[in-house]
Amino acid sequence: MRKIILRGLIYDIFIEPLLKSIKEWIARFIIQHDLFPALDICCGTGKQSHLIAKDRQDIFGLDLDFKMIQHASSKYPQIPFVCADAAHIPFQNKSMKAVVISYALHEKPLDLRIKILEEAKRLLSPEGKIIFVDFEKSWNRKSRLASLFISSIERMAGKEHYRNSRQFLKAGGLQALVKTNRLRPTERHDMELASSSIVVAEF
Ligand SMILES: C[S@@+](CC[C@H](N)C(=O)[O-])C[C@H]1O[C@@H](n2cnc3c(N)ncnc32)[C@H](O)[C@@H]1O
Secondary structure, X not given: OHXXXXXXXXXXXXXXXXXXXXXXXXXXXXXHOOOOOEEEEOOOOOHHHHHHHOOOOOEEEEEOOHHHHHHHHHHOOOOOEXXXXXXXOXXXXXXXXXXXXXXXXXXOOHHHHXXXXXXXXXXXXXXXXXXXXXXXXXXXXXXXXXXXHHHHHHHHOOHHHHHHHHHHHHOOHHHHHHHHOOOEEEEEEEEXXXXXXXXXXXX
């Protein structure tokens, strides 16, 4: 039990600072476009939900890891966090105006990625937006250097995580995922120092 809560703390200390500006950008986007209710799928430590929430109640975080949900809830008690599988999300059809999936698809096997996307599609209202953040194939010198660093971190996350992550990049990264699933991108921001991009899309 302590080990898993420790994982939340380690994520807060070492990873969250690296993702700060990305999460702030996503929060600003959702707030400016008034995309509520919103759901952060695979929310981890809950930081993204917290940045989006400000004083609102209609933002939800969902994660399968109960200890991660406990960690998020203890930090942000005003936010409803749900412990559930992203392949079977307990919300109604068309109930969300925004769904965020941040650094959560690359580590999953292909069939689970597809199920999560199907769930996101089911949950979004017709004008809803899906906001992805994930790794891309490196495209210049800076992103190549970043991807070397990221690859060493991914290796530490375990064999299966690393294998799925390699497969994700081999298949073309986030850009290819959006294309193969026939999503319509409306905005994209490449981040060379993270070898990643943010993609806002519609189904
Ligand atoms: C790399 S973390 C990303 C966390 C967060 N989105 C971020 O950007 O910081 C991936 C998260 O996915 C969660 N997860 C893994 N499999 C899941 C599943 N089937 N359903 C829901 N969450 C899952 C893990 O518990 C973990 O918190």
